[in-house]
Structures are given as C-alpha cells and as structure tokens.
Amino acid sequence: MRRFWKGVPMSHNTASAPHDSFGITLEEYLLPATRRIQLVAEDGTALSPEEQDVEPGHEYPMPSDEALLEAYRHLVIGRRVNDQAYALVRQGRMAVYPSSHGQEASEVAAAVCLRKDDWLFPTYRDTVAVMSRGVPATEVMVAYQGTWHQGYDPQEYKVSVQSTPLTTQLLHAVGLAKAARLRGEDVTVLAMVGDGGTSEGDFHEALNFAAVFKLPVIFFVQNNKYAISVPLARQSAAPSLAHKAVGYGLAGERVDGNDLAALLAVLGRAVELCHNGGGPFLVEADTYRMQSHTNADDATRYREDAEVKEWEARDPLRRMSAFLTDRGVLTDEVAESITADAEQVAASLRDAMNTDVELDPLELFDHVYTVQTPQLAAQRAQLAEELSRSETKEA
Ligand SMILES: Cc1ncc(C[n+]2csc(CCOP(=O)(O)OP(=O)(O)O)c2C)c(N)n1
Ligand SMILES: [Mg+2]
Numbered sequence: 001m002r003r004f005w006k007g008v009p010m011s012h013n014t015a016s017a018p019h020d021s022f023g024i025t026l027e028e029y030l031l032p033a034t035r036r037i038q039l040v041a042e043d044g045t046a047l048s049p050e051e052q053d054v055e056p057g058h059e060y061p062m063p064s065d066e067a068l069l070e071a072y073r074h075l076v077i078g079r080r081v082n083d084q085a086y087a088l089v090r091q092g093r094m095a096v097y098p099s100s101h102g103q104e105a106s107e108v109a110a111a112v113c114l115r116k117d118d119w120l121f122p123t124y125r126d127t128v129a130v131m132s133r134g135v136p137a138t139e140v141m142v143a144y145q146g147t148w149h150q151g152y153d154p155q156e157y158k159v160s161v162q163s164t165p166l167t168t169q170l171l172h173a174v175g176l177a178k179a180a181r182l183r184g185e186d187v188t189v190l191a192m193v194g195d196g197g198t199s200e201g202d203f204h205e206a207l208n209f210a211a212v213f214k215l216p217v218i219f220f221v222q223n224n225k226y227a228i229s230v231p232l233a234r235q236s237a238a239p240s241l242a243h244k245a246v247g248y249g250l251a252g253e254r255v256d257g258n259d260l261a262a263l264l265a266v267l268g269r270a271v272e273l274c275h276n277g278g279g280p281f282l283v284e285a286d287t288y289r290m291q292s293h294t295n296a297d298d299a300t301r302y303r304e305d306a307e308v309k310e311w312e313a314r315d316p317l318r319r320m321s322a323f324l325t326d327r328g329v330l331t332d333e334v335a336e337s338i339t340a341d342a343e344q345v346a347a348s349l350r351d352a353m354n355t356d357v358e359l360d361p362l363e364l365f366d367h368v369y370t371v372q373t374p375q376l377a378a379q380r381a382q383l384a385e386e387l388s389r390s391e392t393k394e395a
Contacts, residue, residue, distance in 0.1 A: 018251070018278040022057035029251055032242035033058045036254035036286055039261040042314050044322025046261075058253070060265035065329045067112075071132075071260055072320045072330070073338050074108040078128035079317060080342035081137050084349050085127075085144070089295045093353040095146040098125045102258070102290035105316035106222050108132045109263035110190055113271050114158075121160045121173040121191040125222070129192065133159050137345050138352035147357045149367065167197040170206035170219065177215040188216040188274040190267070196227025198241055207282065211248040216274035218267065219245075219282045222257060224289040229302040245282035257285030258316040261323070288314070361387060 019029030033055045039062055041047055046062065078100060085097035100107055103125070111120060111132035122129050130140050135152045142151025143162065154160050160176075163169035173191035180187035197203060198221055210217045221241050225232050238244055245252030255266045263285065270281045288311040292299040299308075324330035365372065365380040372380075 018273050019057065024057040028055070028057060030246050030249065032240060032245065032252040032254055032284075036256055036284075037262045037266050038256040038259050039265060040259050040319060040323050042319060044319050044326060046323070060262070060269065063261055063264040063268065065324070065327060067264060068261060068320065069324060069329050069334070071108050071112050071264060072317075072324060073341065074112065074128070074132040075104045075260065075317050075320060076338050077342045077345050078104040078107060078131065080346050081128070081131065081349060084346040085141065086291075086295065088350070088353045094141065094144050096294050096296065097144055098127075098294045099289060099291035100125065100128045102311065102315070103222060103224055103287050104128055105260040105263055105320070106220075106257040106285040106287050109260060109267050110192055110220050113264060113267035114188065114190055115271070115275070117158065117186070118188045118190065118271070119158045119160065119173070119176055121169040121176075121189065122162050123166075123169060123192050123194060123197070124162050124164045125194065126162060126192050130157075130159050130162065133157055135159060137349045141349060141353065145353055145357075147359060167193055167200035167202040167206070169193070170197075171202050174206045174210045174215060174217055177210065177217045178213060181213075181215065186275060188218070188271050188279070190218045190220055190271075192220050192222065194227060195221065195223040195225065195232055195235055195241060196230060197221075198244060199235055203244075207245070207248045207250065207280075210280040211250045214277070214279065216277075216279040218270045218274060218280065220267070221282065221284045222287055223284055224257075224287050226289055226293070226299075226303070228293045228297060231302075240284060242282055242284040250280045250282055252282040252284065254284045254286060257287030258314045258319065260316060260320045 017026055017029060019026050022029065035054055037054065037058060037060060038052065039047055039060065049059065082097070082100050085094060086099070088094040089097050107126055107128035110126070111129045114120060114133070120129060120133055127140050130152075131137055135157050139152040142148050150161050152159070160169060160172060170191050170193060173189045177187065177189045191206070193203065207219060209215075210219075223232065223241050227235055240254050242252035242254045253266055255262050257263065266283055270279075270283060273279060274281070290308065290311060321330060362380060362384055365376050368376060
C-alpha cells in the first residue's frame with residue numbers, strides 16, 4: 001500500500017519511473033551499466049549491437065547522419081576557436097582560456113541535445129558548449145578577455161553565465177527547473193560539472209533536491225580525469241562517477257565522452273524523458289583534457305606523456321570525421337565548407353580581441369547590488385581618488 005504525506009508518496013520509488021518503458025526493474029534502471037555506452041569505435045567504424053554488449057535497457061539507436069554532421073561542424077569550429085584563443089592569450093589579447101581540446105564531443109552534445117526553451121548551465125571550461133547553443137564566440141570570450149563581467153545575455157540564449165566557483169551552477173540549475181515547474185513551463189535543464197566538482201557539497205545538495213522533486217535536470221559530468229593537478233583516483237573511490245546517482249535515486253549512465261554519436265543518443269534520450277516527467281539524470285562522459293588546465297598550468301608536471309598519447313588515439317574529431325566520410329556524408333566539399341566556417345569564426349574572434357576597449361574601472365562597482373553597500377561605496381570612492389591622483393601625475 002502506498003502511504004502519503006501531504007499528498008506526496010512517502011517512498012518515491014513506488015511511483016512509475018522510466019524503467020517501466022525499458023522492461024527492467026527499478027534497481028536495474030538505477031544501477032549504471034558496467035559498460036559505458038559507445039556506438040562508434042575509435043577508428044570510426046560503427047559498433048554492432050554485439051560489440052556494444054550493453055545491459056538490457058541501455059540500448060541506443062544511432063543518431064541520424066544529418067544530426068551527426070551538424071554536430072560535427074560544431075566540433076571543428078570548437079577546436080579552431082580553442083587554438084585561436086590559445087594564440088590570443090599568448091599575445092596578451094585575452095587573459096585566460098580553459099582548454100576544450102579533446103572534450104569537444106561532450107561539449108557540443110551537451111548543447112545540441114537541448115530544445116529551444118531548455119536551459120544550459122555551463123562551467124568555465126564549456127565555451128564550446130555555449131557557442132554550440134548559438135552564442136557568438138566574440139560574445140563568449142568577453143569574460144576571458146577580462147573587459148566585462150559577461151559578454152552574452154543569458155536570457156536571450158537560455159545559457160547561464162559560465163560558472164567559475166565550482167558547482168554553484170548545479171544549484172542554480174535545479175532552482176531554475178523548480179521555478180519553471182511552478183510556473184507550468186515545459187523546460188529541461190542541463191547542468192555541466194567536472195569530475196572534481198562531484199566532490200563539492202553543492203553537488204550533493206543539487207542532486208538530492210532534484211531527485212526528491214523529480215525535476216527535469218540532467219547533471220552532465222565531464223570526467224576529464226583531472227581537477228587541475230588532482231587525478232581522478234585522488235578525487236573519488238566510486239566505481240564510476242555515474243554510480244554517484246544511485247544513492248540519490250536518480251538514473252546514471254556512463255558514455256564514451258569522445259564518441260559524438262553515443263553522446264547525442266544518451267543525452268537525447270535523457271532530454272526526451274525529462275520532458276515527459278522522467279528526470280532527473282546523471283550522465284558521466286568518459287573523456288580527457290588533452291592540454292593543460294589553462295594557459296597558467298603546466299600539465300607535464302603531473303602526468304605522463306604516454307597517457308596523453310593513449311587518449312590522442314580516441315580523438316573525437318578524427319573519429320567522427322572517419323565515420324561520416326565512410327558514410328559518404330562528409331565529402332571533400334562539405335569538409336571544406338566546414339573549415340571555411342571555422343576560419344571565419346576564428347577571424348571574427350581575432351578582430352574582436354584585437355580591438356582595444358575603452359574601460360572605466362569604476363564600472364566594476366556598478367552592477368554588484370541594486371543598492372550599493374556602504375563598503376562598496378567606500379571602495380569605489382577610494383579607487384576614484386587613486387585614479388584621479390594617477391591622472392594628475394601623468395599630466
Ligand atoms: C568552489 C571552488 N573551489 C576551488 C576552485 C579552484 N578550482 C578551479 S578549477 C578547479 C578544478 C576543477 O576540476 P574539475 O571539476 O574536474 O573541472 P575541470 O577543470 O577538469 O573541467 C579548482 C579546484 C574554484 N574555482 N571554486
Ligand atoms: Mg576535471
């Protein structure tokens with residue numbers, strides 16, 4: 001017999017869950033599959049169902065050629081922008097850029113799986129996800145140029161600001177999902193987080209709240225094996241990061257984070273289920289950060305070249321390029337037009353970052369609170385005085 005408290009079932013596990021439609025038990029549904037989902041092999045060939053060898057309920061169809069080609073275009077643009085941003089940092093035109101090289105498939109899939117009214121909550125690392133949702137590179141990079149707090153309007157693109165304080169974005173994501181439900185809006189939220197972020201207290205609170213209220217949230221963990229210099233083995237003793245979902249009562253899935261096809265399939269299903277009341281989810285993408293944490297970090301100090309070489313063979317771009325070429329979708333002509341698109345985006349970024357911006361340092365204080373606190377007012381006055389003194393000196 002189901003027992004209720006204020007109209008809410010005392011045990012949410014008795015409510016119907018997506019496992020019903022997959023013909024598996026709730027326990028099977030909640031325990032992440034031992035095999036991660038992979039649809040395309042490292043050499044670009046499609047894996048047969050036997051080769052995939054997944055447990056029941058974890059079978060996914062191959063996405064369409066059109067969906068893969070459009071997402072592949074974002075991969076190429078993402079890598080070009082990463083390289084351009086690196087060069088601009090070296091030239092002193094940008095302050096910092098957290099590398100996305102190697103993680104493009106996860107980044108792109110996180111954005112393109114969403115519907116127009118859904119929301120994306122990215123971290124500092126997820127510039128390529130933000131761009132793949134339609135935000136121009138020139139707007140995203142304003143924050144990394146350091147000339148303004150934020151370069152794009154979150155409401156316009158339904159993309160939150162890129163969060164630098166680890167894991168705060170998960171709480172904001174859950175809050176937005178809850179608010180949308182209260183308003184009767186059909187919105188799914190995808191919130192991104194790193195392997196290191198899963199150790200934060202906010203991670204626990206966000207997952208627990210989302211699971212208790214069955215909110216349409218996808219927690220998308222990019223397990224790139226490092227939190228700056230801290231390796232995964234020093235971060236978590238869980239069998240996988242997807243296993244962290246079990247204790248909260250939400251479904252977890254592990255996916256090859258360098259396999260664009262598998263990512264689109266897994267995240268696509270999660271989005272669909274969320275829209276049909278079947279959330280929340282935790283999806284762990286098994287991937288790797290090929291470059292240093294940011295330009296301020298030297299990865300050779302804490303990891304071996306051999307490990308990096310191993311991951312080079314799993315490159316998401318090469319894999320999808322081989323797959324789509326083999327299927328006759330990525331012809332030379334199409335490939336050339338994608339490269340041209342990427343060059344154009346890189347050129348617009350160069351132009352924007354090489355344009356000097358007139359800055360008023362005092363603006364820093366203007367948008368912190370609606371009504372400025374006495375402390376900030378005092379700091380503003382102090383800076384104003386220092387600025388006028390240095391102006392007098394220069395004159
Ligand atoms: C609350 C908080 N604590 C510490 C930091 C400093 N910090 C910045 S990035 C980082 C590592 C995060 O690693 P991970 O979550 O794996 O994400 P990745 O950088 O690998 O994408 C740390 C500790 C921070 N930004 N915020
Ligand atoms: Mg990491």
